[in-house]
Amino acid sequence: MQPGIVGLRGAIAAAWEEDLRAVRQDSFDVGRGREALFFIQRFYGLISGLRPQIQRAWGPGGHVHVVDSPELGGPGPRVSQSRIRLRNHGELVVVELFSYINGTSQPNHEAGLDREIRVADVEPLVFVTELYRAAVDFLQVALNLDLLLGGSAWLYEHVAANYFVTTGKWASVGEVYRRATREFAVADSFESVLSSFGPKPGVESPGGSNGSNGSNGSAADSEEMRLSIEQLQRFLETQADLDNFLRVVQVAVAADQEDRPVTSTEIADSLGLDSLAVTKLGRLLTESPDVCREGE
Numbered sequence: 001m002q003p004g005i006v007g008l009r010g011a012i013a014a015a016w017e018e019d020l021r022a023v024r025q026d027s028f029d030v031g032r033g034r035e036a037l038f039f040i041q042r043f044y045g046l047i048s049g050l051r052p053q054i055q056r057a058w059g060p061g062g063h064v065h066v067v068d069s070p071e072l073g074g075p076g077p078r079v080s081q082s083r084i085r086l087r088n089h090g091e092l093v094v095v096e097l098f099s100y101i102n103g104t105s106q107p108n109h110e111a112g113l114d115r116e117i118r119v120a121d122v123e124p125l126v127f128v129t130e131l132y133r134a135a136v137d138f139l140q141v142a143l144n145l146d147l148l149l150g151g152s153a154w155l156y157e158h159v160a161a162n163y164f165v166t167t168g169k170w171a172s173v174g175e176v177y178r179r180a181t182r183e184f185a186v187a188d189s190f191e192s193v194l195s196s197f198g199p200k201p202g203v204e205s206p207g208g209s210n211g212s213n214g215s216n217g218s219a220a221d222s223e224e225m226r227l228s229i230e231q232l233q234r235f236l237e238t239q240a241d242l243d244n245f246l247r248v249v250q251v252a253v254a255a256d257q258e259d260r261p262v263t264s265t266e267i268a269d270s271l272g273l274d275s276l277a278v279t280k281l282g283r284l285l286t287e288s289p290d291v292c293r294e295g296e
Contacts, residue, residue, distance in 0.1 A: 001148075001233050004062070008053040008139070009147050010236040013158060015046060016132045020155075023124045023185035030127045035119040036088040037072070039131060043086055044070050046135055047077045054079055057143050064143065075105075082142035084113070091120035095134055097141065111141050125185045148234060152188055153196060156180055160225045161235045168279040173197050174221030190221070197225050229288060240277075245284050247271055249291055 001009075022028035031038030047054075048068045055064045067078040076085035076098075083105060087094040095115045099108040107114075117130050136149045148154065159180050163171040171179070177193050180186055198220045229245070232238040248267055255262045268278050285292040 002059050004053075004057045004059040005145060005147070006234060006236060006239070008050065008057045009149065009234060011050055011053040012132070012136065012139075012147065012149065013154065013235075015049070016128070016149075017155070017158075017184060019128045019131075020125075020184040020186070023128055024183065028124045028128065030119075030122075030124050035122070035127070036090060036093050039093050039117070039119045039127065040072055040086045040088060042131055043135060044068075044072075044077060046131070047079070047084075047138075050139075054139065054143070057145070079139065079142035082108070082111075082138070084138045084142075089116070091118060093117045093119055097138070113137055113141060125187060128185075129187075152186065154234075155184065155186070156193060156197065156225075157227060157231055158235060160227055161232055161238050164227065164232075164280065164283075165237050165241065168276050168283065170224035170226045170283070172222045173225045176225050177221075194221060199223050226287060229284065232284075241280050241284065244271060244273065244277060244281050245288075248281060248285070252291065 019028060029038070048070060051066050051068065054066050056062075057064055064080055065078070067083075069075055069077045069083075072088065076083050076096075078100075081100045083098040083100070085096045085098065087096070093116070095113060095117065097108045097111050097113040098105045099111070100106075113134075115134075117134065119127060119130070122130075132149075136147055140147055156176050160171050160176045163169070163176070163179070173194055174190075176197070177190050229242070233242060248262070248271075251267065251270070252262050264278050264282065267273065267281065268275075273281070
């Protein structure tokens with residue numbers, strides 16, 4: 001995932017988590033009686049607030065054209081060659097996508113973004129979920145990329161990534177779920193999260209559980225929720241550790257030519273890493289057998 005996309009994804013996740021935190025604390029305002037108006041205002045404000053990250057999403061030399069349009073009756077915000085317009089239909093918000101072809105804006109029904117979103121009398125969590133789903137869907141079409149923010153897996157992965165960054169350890173599935181539910185409003189049951197991130201039936205996990213029922217199944221929530229390099233790469237907080245990982249790979253390639261091992265002491269001294277950074281580096285190498293085949 002390119003740095004520009006990581007930055008945009010991180011900004012969306014931060015705003016999304018802030019609203020999920022507000023819902024958890026019963027402080028999120030959906031504008032009862034004026035939900036459609038509030039939804040449109042928050043959507044347009046969200047796209048406007050993400051403008052710097054959207055402009056840099058394509059990386060160096062790939063400036064993205066963004067035009068704000070905060071007026072409720074206006075044409076809607078534009079990103080690159082796509083424009084989205086939300087209309088107030090009382091209990092519903094109608095979403096319409098337009099694409100620019102030869103300088104002319106035309107409806108784009110084929111993109112699949114056109115929809116009606118019911119916002120009247122819905123729970124705050126539903127309101128927030130629909131708001132960010134619409135924003136993510138629009139940006140993915142406009143920028144022609146996948147932000148990997150579908151479903152709710154990203155939230156639990158983010159909690160697990162932050163735990164790893166601060167402690168140098170992998171959190172258990174149970175700990176990740178408890179931390180997520182204490183801080184954010186979520187709709188997922190523990191069982192659904194466990195089925196997504198816990199050990200799979202018939203597959204032995206690093207902790208020795210095979211995901212079966214009985215004593216092993218009841219202990220499945222204590223299994224480590226390990227994230228791959230690819231998963232960690234999606235988050236802003238892990239970039240420093242991943243940079244260290246890449247630097248170690250370069251050292252390892254040179255050491256392999258000399259047929260000598262690479263030690264943690266050598267890496268700590270040459271890269272100026274503290275003990276926590278070295279510990280995290282060791283765990284990342286453990287998850288990369290193609291890089292570290294005989295590591296301790």
